[in-house]
Amino acid sequence: MTGKGHGAGIFGILAVGLCALLSATATPAEAAALRVLPVRIELAADKQFCALTVANDDAAATTIQIRGYGWRKDGEGNDRLDPDAGPAVNPSIVSIPAGETRLIRCSLPAGGGGREESYRLVIDELPTGPVAPGMLRTLLRISIPLFRAPAGAAPMLDWAMVKGGGGQPRIAIANRGDRHVQVAGVSLYPSGSGKAATLERGFYLLAGGRIELPLETPAAIARVEVQTTKGTLVASRADGER
DSSP states (O other): OOOOOOOTTOOSOEEEOOOOOOOSSOOOEEEOOEEEEOSSEEEETTOOEEEEEEEEOSSSOEEEEEEEEEEEEOTTSOEEEEGGGSOEEESSEEEEOTTOEEEEEEEOOOOOOSSOEEEEEEEEEEOOSOOOTTOEEEOOEEEEEEEEEOTTOOOOEEEEEEEOTTSOEEEEEEEOSSSOEEEEEEEEEESTTOOOEEEOOOEEEOTTOEEEEEOSSOOOEEEEEEEETTEEEEEEEOSOOO
16 A cells, blocks of 8 residues: 655645566566546544545556555564455445546544554556567556544654664664654764764654664764654654663
């Protein structure tokens, strides 16, 4: 569930042609042209229903499958999707003629938590038949993030130095708040007057989530700033390290 991610100004139409693995030879490829709106969904805590539209800009009809998942991330930043905790989708499989648009509705599980809930809607193009000789058809996958947050929810970040499985130093950044952030980079300021090192890595840090990032040149860190799509946040030093 990979593309409302992310940030203000992304409420435009997403024209998606996600990567497909091609053979080593220069085999021509053809792919459907799908547009999805919105590319990110945010709901208030008292809302349960949402909708999105999928347009087929290709010259041929296409069939898609839409599934909802509960979404969390592990400490390495990998997505973990739970089909049993996701939104219900209707219709879950739909054919879209060339040049037409379809409305997809979704219903979230009953809310009730004090922390933002995170989900993904995954749209997969389904095979529609054989392709011409010498052609490789690429099947699209589009992932839409979906959030439902209580009023006033906000992130709260902290950091600590930890050791990885092989003893390598890492920095752990945790979101103790009740709303996610979309991270674009992390700046590490050393003690004294040294220059900050920046980890240019984009990821979501969900409410209650935590990620460990490897350090190539470990040094004493005095301050950690996290660049997000909504500005820079200063992470607090955690009480303890491990």
